[in-house]
């Protein structure tokens with residue numbers, strides 16, 4: 001029997017993006033089930049509205065006065081730098097008020113690694129604080145060696161060679177973005193890897209996936225406890241979608257054969273050029289495979305959605321394709337008709353695909369996605385990466401390879417084995433399950 005202490009309140013601070021809110025809310029559900037009271041402190045950006053899944057939770061808004069347009073106009077790195085500066089002071093006052101309201105019964109602040117302003121407030125009120133990492137452990141390690149590489153100027157130009165001690169990563173896989181200067185990225189990363197006064201770090205990963213990066217973090221880089229507690233989505237049921245899911249695609253999938261559909265989605269932030277969309281459509285049409293394609297509104301530069309694309313586009317996608325603005329992704333990946341995932345390799349999409357045993361075609365864009373893609377291809381060997389300029393032939397080859405070839409079938413078998421390992425890790429007695437138990441125990445001792 002699990003010991004049920006008197007409820008103690010935890011304040012959770014998610015970063016304002018789908019890929020960060022989902023794992024934070026899954027963690028919140030888990031901790032609530034373990035007897036903690038939960039306050040979600042969020043900013044007005046990507047405000048997550050409470051649903052039936054979270055009736056017992058307190059939702060509060062951190063005051064700040066940034067213009068709404070900053071999130072779109074500044075790009076993710078500059079926006080997060082500005083948001084952290086803005087909230088540094090306001091969150092202190094706000095946490096002070098929350099403490100008064102809760103008769104000082106707040107035992108810990110758990111903040112997303114990209115919301116590092118929260119630490120200063122926790123420290124001010126002598127509250128323990130914990131960093132929640134929604135990217136992989138390897139991405140964390142990469143960010144921490146980035147500084148050294150940058151100082152030695154080995155990142156410019158980003159090279160093809162392997163980085164010593166970080167096999168199989170190449171210099172060009174490092175988490176950079178073509179939309180921000182290296183200086184801004186460095187400033188951001190230095191802040192995200194600084195443990196400050198954190199008592200521990202929890203990571204949405206499993207030790208089976210990243211054991212060497214996890215021990216490197218715990219023993220060399222951070223020297224505080226590191227708890228790999230993921231993939232949380234395999235356990236916690238919490239509807240956290242910021243966009244409306246179009247469920248009609250499930251009916252369409254119901255009419256397709258087993259493993260016959262390739263699912264295409266580039267997450268909640270990636271932007272693509274029109275010519276890339278057209279080459280993608282040409283390659284998909286030429287592959288003769290059925291496909292379910294998420295095209296997020298605003299994700300094609302210069303277009304609202306697909307209305308402005310040519311008639312050629314409509315023709316190419318109408319025969320074998322189904323297009324939606326936003327899909328119930330976890331349900332899609334769990335559907336027997338889906339045999340492959342063309343992905344930007346955000347960490348959540350990576351974990352969701354691994355958790356369903358679906359092999360991937362990797363087309364990373366920025367931040368940690370190249371690191372994830374490289375692991376999918378070279379370490380877990382359940383993905384192939386399409387690099388360079390996207391053109392029809394490369395799309396067609398990759399899709400056929402995954403969906404028709406023997407090697408694609410081999411990848412699918414490996415993916416199923418990985419799924420079994422991950423399922424075991426989150427079940428009672430598994431490594432991630434035990435890690436979450438230890439973390440919860442630690443929270444009770446604070």
Ligand SMILES: O=c1ccn([C@@H]2O[C@H](COP(=O)(O)OP(=O)(O)O[C@H]3O[C@H](CO)[C@@H](O)[C@H](O)[C@H]3O)[C@@H](O)[C@H]2O)c(=O)[nH]1
Nearest residue numbers: 019134135265267268269294326327329346347348349367
């Ligand atoms: O039609 C869709 C498309 C996506 N999703 C969900 O949206 C999330 C997307 O998350 P992720 O795959 O991690 O991508 P991003 O939205 O790009 O996430 C950001 O945050 C991640 C976690 O920190 C990083 O790994 C990424 O690089 C970063 O871009 C996933 O849970 C998907 O299930 C849907 O529900 N429906």
